[in-house]
Amino acid sequence: MPWIPADPIFLLPFLNGLLLAIVLPAVGAYARLRGEWLASLGIGQVAAAGVVLAAFLGLPAAVGALLVAVLAAPAKTLLGRHDGDDTYAVMLLAGWSVALLLAANTAHGEDLSRALLQGQIYFTGSSHLAGIAAVAAAVAVVLPVVSPRLLLGRFFPEHFLANGVTNPRHELAFDVMVAVTLAVAATVVGVFGAFALVFVPPWVAFRFAGGWRRTVAWSAGLGAGAYLVSFALAIALDQPYGPVLVATLLLVATARGLRRA
Numbered sequence: 020m021p022w023i024p025a026d027p028i029f030l031l032p033f034l035n036g037l038l039l040a041i042v043l044p045a046v047g048a049y050a051r052l053r054g055e056w057l058a059s060l061g062i063g064q065v066a067a068a069g070v071v072l073a074a075f076l077g078l079p080a081a082v083g084a085l086l087v088a089v090l091a092a093p094a095k096t097l098l099g100r101h102d103g104d105d106t107y108a109v110m111l112l113a114g115w116s117v118a119l120l121l122a123a124n125t126a127h128g129e130d131l132s133r134a135l136l137q138g139q140i141y142f143t144g145s146s147h148l149a150g151i152a153a154v155a156a157a158v159a160v161v162l163p164v165v166s167p168r169l170l171l172g173r174f175f176p177e178h179f180l181a182n183g184v185t186n187p188r189h190e191l192a193f194d195v196m197v198a199v200t201l202a203v204a205a206t207v208v209g210v211f212g213a214f215a216l217v218f219v220p221p222w223v224a225f226r227f228a229g230g231w232r233r234t235v236a237w238s239a240g241l242g243a244g245a246y247l248v249s250f251a252l253a254i255a256l257d258q259p260y261g262p263v264l265v266a267t268l269l270l271v272a273t274a275r276g277l278r279r280a
Contacts, residue, residue, distance in 0.1 A: 033250060035143045036260075038151045039204050040216060040246030042158050044224075044238035046200055047217035049162070049169055049193065051225060059201060059217040061107035063210045064114030065091045066202035067135045071121040074131055080206055081150060088198035093191060138209030138261035147207060154203050161196050165189040170231065209261035216242050219268040245271050 050056050066088040073083025091110060122132040168189040204213035224237035249267035253260045 029141075029254065031145060031148055032140045032143050035147050035151055035207055036140050036246055036250060037243065038148075038155050039208060039213070040242045041239045042151075042155050042200060043204055043213060043216035044220035044242035045162070045235050046158060046197055048221040048224065048235045048238045049166070050197065050217060051221040052169065055107070056218050056221075057107040057111075059197065060210075060214045061110030061114065062088055062091055062198050063201045063205050063213050064111045064118070066114075066198070066205045067210045068114040068118040068121070069202065070135060070206060071118045071125060071131055075121045075125045081203070084202035084206055085199060088202035089195060092194040092198040135205060135210055136261065137259040138207060138212045138264070140207055140260045143207055150203055151207070154200050158196060158200060161192060165193050169193060208264060212261040212264045215265045215268045216246075219272050220245070223272050241271060242268075 047056070047059065050059050066084040069083040069085070069087030070080045071083075072087065073080050076083070094106075094110075118135070119132065125131065201213055201217070204216070207213075208216070220238040220241035221234070223241055224234050228234040228237040245267045246264065249264040250260070252258070252267070253263040256263075
């Protein structure tokens with residue numbers, strides 16, 4: 020089988036997915052550090068509801084996803100601290116319910132719901148690449164700034180409160196960054212594909228990587244590796260991309276678990 024990106028039809032979709040496969044696990048490492056991996060699924064589902072809402076109102080899908088996700092981020096920051104995973108579960112259920120109800124009353128709603136569930140990476144193009152590149156650049160700028168503060172907040176949780184900082188700005192900045200990243204990813208690899216990239220590579224990397232920088236690097240590397248395999252398999256077997264990606268990531272996690280046992 021020829022190398023898939025050599026085919027112009029698949030070149031842009033390949034690049035779109037590859038960027039996300041590197042960015043999402045790196046962001047996911049910090050979400051796992053903070054014990055907020057469930058928030059990723061909740062925000063992703065809310066972003067999906069924003070996509071369907073945009074279609075219902077006749078707006079671009081990316082606009083709806085971004086607006087809803089950015090609104091969800093402050094709510095997550097303010098409420099999640101007090102209610103823990105309860106807030107994220109409510110976001111997940113609300114997003115799922117709203118998305119399906121709007122889809123049922125929207126032209127081509129069934130196709131839109133399927134795209135959000137399975138991903139639509141094969142149909143992405145230069146506009147998606149521009150958006151993903153912008154998100155990747157923002158992550159590259161924001162993460163180095165907030166990383167020391169997130170690590171400090173994780174290992175010394177009373178530090179900011181003791182200094183009279185009840186709502187650290189870096190937490191809101193990180194939450195908005197996660198929301199925007201997941202909103203964009205949900206329109207490309209689907210809600211569960213995006214969640215799998217946020218959750219599985221860091222889950223595996225945390226088991227063996229020594230040091231924080233290595234953990235982030237391993238997370239990104241595992242995500243990229245699983246992406247390359249799943250993209251080739253999905254094309255070769257003519258299968259929807261999202262489920263193949265999730266299955267590949269789960270195989271990676273299973274292989275690591277068996278090796279450790």
